[in-house]
Amino acid sequence: MTRLYVIRHAEAEGNLYRRVHGWYDSLITERGYRQIAALAGRFEGEHIDAVYSSDLFRTRTTAGAIYRTHGLELTVRRSLREISFGAWEDRPWGELGHDHADALKLFDTGSSAFRAPGGETFPEAGARVTAAVRQIAKNHPGQTVAVFSHGTVIRQLQGAVQGLAQEELHVLGHADNTAVTCIEAGGDTLRMIFHNDNSHLPEEISTLAHQTWWKAQNGAVKDPSLRFRPLDMEREARIYHDARREAWINIHGTLEQFDGEGFVRDALAQWRYDRRAVTAAFLGEELAGLIQMDLRRDAEKGVGYIPFFYMMPGRRKQGLGVQLLGEAVSVYRPLGRKYLRLRCAPDNYVAQRFYRRYGFCKAAEAEGTRVPLDIMEKYIGYD
Structure with a gap:
């Protein structure tokens, strides 16, 4: 036998x-x-x-x-x-x-x-x-x-x-x-x-x-699963702006140094290059989060850069955020990118813990930023 x-x-x-x-x-x-x-x-x-x-x-x-x-x-x-x-x-x-x-x-x-x-x-x-x-x-x-x-x-x-x-x-x-x-x-x-x-x-x-x-x-699936679509930055820029504003207050406790129009301007330029640059995540019909991807930044280094990662307040700490990372991998890996990279405030302990849980490590400290930021990196290539 x-x-x-x-x-x-x-x-x-x-x-x-x-x-x-x-x-x-x-x-x-x-x-x-x-x-x-x-x-x-x-x-x-x-x-x-x-x-x-x-x-x-x-x-x-x-x-x-x-x-x-x-x-x-x-x-x-x-x-x-x-x-x-x-x-x-x-x-x-x-x-x-x-x-x-x-x-x-x-x-x-x-x-x-x-x-x-x-x-x-x-x-x-x-x-x-x-x-x-x-x-x-x-x-x-x-x-x-x-x-x-x-x-x-x-x-x-x-x-x-x-x-x-x-x-x-x-x-x-x-x-x-x-x-x-x-x-x-x-x-x-x-x-x-x-x-x-x-x-x-x-x-x-x-x-x-x-x-x-x-x-x-x-066989009915009960675990919450997100769907994604590009945010229309010409018609829905206010959604992006308000998310940026809420995230800034949540992290820093004040709107000091917040440049909402500058954030929108950068996101619009990235969106015009590739519509996936600002992508909305939905749970059914409910907006659950946003992920921004700058498909040109550090491309020559094999990097998929994420300028903004955001979950709506009512959808935080529910295990959904990792699906936004999955969307970034789905966009960047076919382009030959080996790394996901983003910036995170060192005192944003919740975000730091989240990124480290899913494979990000501190690679450097950002220079010339309004506030101190760590550069976090995750390898997404094949060994």
């Missing part, structure tokens, strides 16, 4: 930013790297003969928990990828819920009829991964193999092994990041020993422990 440990990748940007990442090549989060360390500890004394992974960064990186620690080579298989979402790739779940509610409901309920434009159906993706796992088992008779793949297709594989119809897969539950499924293979027979085991994860580093969508009935 061949023993297969089928393992979901560690927490990645799509899990954190609430964006659709199937074939999109996202990075591992800070929590995800802690999950990888825990997974390595789980398998430290386990004999493994071979390690396979999909070709995406998040699975290849997670696979290091076993192949690096066991002195093995990593074999990459494109066939182990997540379901393809086609035109939906890297779009916010909040946007799809707003603009494509009926199609998203098909996805949430695991319907065989679901297919994103240009993407795969559940049965197509499941057949692809199940065939890949069967071939891996045949390649390693009597051995123990670790296979790193993705949540949706692992669930399809589990259903195939159990002989479940598509409409019955909800009984399998959802896999946490780095959760382990164990399958035994003999001849053409696959048998599931256990599935979705995350016992190596303390609650503080479990992804599912920090989310609620998976608890919802019929």
Whole structure:
């Protein structure tokens, strides 16, 4: 008998930013790297003969928990990828819920009829991964193999092994990041020993422990997800101005040295260069925040510069701000930018704590500014 440990990748940007990442090549989060360390500890004394992974960064990186620690080579298989979402790739779940509610409901309920434009159906993706796992088992008779793949297709594989119809897969539950499924293979027979085991994860580093969508009935997504659209700086500049004003007072306690017209003038120039430069975030129809991006500043240094990052007062401390960072990554990474950079007052302890939580570090101190500011930087390239 061949023993297969089928393992979901560690927490990645799509899990954190609430964006659709199937074939999109996202990075591992800070929590995800802690999950990888825990997974390595789980398998430290386990004999493994071979390690396979999909070709995406998040699975290849997670696979290091076993192949690096066991002195093995990593074999990459494109066939182990997540379901393809086609035109939906890297779009916010909040946007799809707003603009494509009926199609998203098909996805949430695991319907065989679901297919994103240009993407795969559940049965197509499941057949692809199940065939890949069967071939891996045949390649390693009597051995123990670790296979790193993705949540949706692992669930399809589990259903195939159990002989479940598509409409019955909800009984399998959802896999946490780095959760382990164990399958035994003999001849053409696959048998599931256990599935979705995350016992190596303390609650503080479990992804599912920090989310609620998976608890919802019929797959309905309950975690708040934002959608984004460019702010029209010729018609909606007052929204931007008032946000700048409120942020200044909140940070400095006074309007002294506040140059509202100057801020609007700079933002308008950036917006005229690229409409995404001032982007509004919405929770349903409610304005939840703004993010400003200067797409020309420090471009030659591989930097994606963020002049202004803002959450509406009623939406602060609700875990939504990280989705604005996800929007910045979505804009800047395709342009070849390796870093996000912004400025933050050293005495703005709430903002400092937020940025550091999501991977920003102090790179320098700004010069020639009205008030003291730290230059904060986050790497968004691939290692």
